[in-house]
Amino acid sequence: MKLSDQEDWLAELRLADGQTVCFRHVRPDDETLISAAIRTASRETLLHRFFSPIRTVSPDLLRRLLVIDRVKEACIVGLMADNGNMRIICGARYVRLPKPAAAEIAFTVHDDFQRRGLGTFLLKLLLQLARQDGIRWFEADVMVSNVGMLRLLRRSAPPPARKHCDGDVYHLEMDLDSWRGAGQGTNSRPVVA
Numbered sequence: 001m002k003l004s005d006q007e008d009w010l011a012e013l014r015l016a017d018g019q020t021v022c023f024r025h026v027r028p029d030d031e032t033l034i035s036a037a038i039r040t041a042s043r044e045t046l047l048h049r050f051f052s053p054i055r056t057v058s059p060d061l062l063r064r065l066l067v068i069d070r071v072k073e074a075c076i077v078g079l080m081a082d083n084g085n086m087r088i089i090c091g092a093r094y095v096r097l098p099k100p101a102a103a104e105i106a107f108t109v110h111d112d113f114q115r116r117g118l119g120t121f122l123l124k125l126l127l128q129l130a131r132q133d134g135i136r137w138f139e140a141d142v143m144v145s146n147v148g149m150l151r152l153l154r155r156s157a158p159p160p161a162r163k164h165c166d167g168d169v170y171h172l173e174m175d176l177d178s179w180r181g182a183g184q185g186t187n188s189r190p191v192v193a
């Protein structure tokens with residue numbers, strides 16, 4: 001199966017090994033692909049993403065992941081053709097918080113594709129979308145043990161304007177206005193929606 005030209009792609013990224021990842025908004029009919037991605041992810045990845053090493057995907061969680069209210073949230077998924085099948089290999093979302101122009105962000109890159117730049121790319125895509133949607137602050141809860149996410153943010157985001165630690169979780173607040181230049185310079189087609 002090839003990635004269809006008919007899709008409403010936001011961007012694409014060629015990985016170092018030549019494979020192409022295409023990005024679009026998540027859709028309710030992604031249920032099978034999202035469930036497969038969660039089912040095959042490692043315990044650590046699920047723990048860092050959901051703060052609990054879930055194994056089964058409850059109907060409620062699936063609904064929250066798939067049914068997106070674009071007034072309040074956005075969720076981008078990255079797809080790849082893999083041995084004749086389509087696969088969702090990564091995703092990122094923001095959900096508006098009950099305060100002005102602020103949203104909480106979360107990312108997942110499947111274990112098979114971590115440390116290839118996808119998390120960094122998703123952060124830039126999410127940033128572009130969020131700016132278009134009038135968001136000025138990103139907030140993130142990141143486990144203290146989550147070296148990968150903390151490094152990603154340290155490398156690709158400005159120093160957090162506010163940061164505190166609550167037990168084993170850091171809460172970070174990032175000012176998007178101090179992040180000029182980010183979201184550009186990716187080897188992607190630009191975000192169009």
Ligand SMILES: CC(C)(COP(=O)(O)OP(=O)(O)OC[C@H]1O[C@@H](n2cnc3c(N)ncnc32)[C@H](O)[C@@H]1OP(=O)(O)O)[C@@H](O)C(=O)NCCC(=O)NCCS
Pocket residue numbers: 044045046048049105106107108109110113114115116117118119120121140141142146147148149151152155
């Ligand atoms: C955290 C996560 C999103 C990072 O995505 P990724 O695609 O692997 O990140 P990138 O390849 O863009 O790497 C960004 C930087 O972090 C570093 N990094 C990533 N994972 C790392 C790890 N496990 N240990 C050390 N460094 C790591 C990379 O080397 C890179 O740094 P560099 O530019 O100095 O080389 C991904 O590992 C993931 O989905 N983890 C599980 C879920 C999760 O933690 N979500 C975040 C909740 S908010």
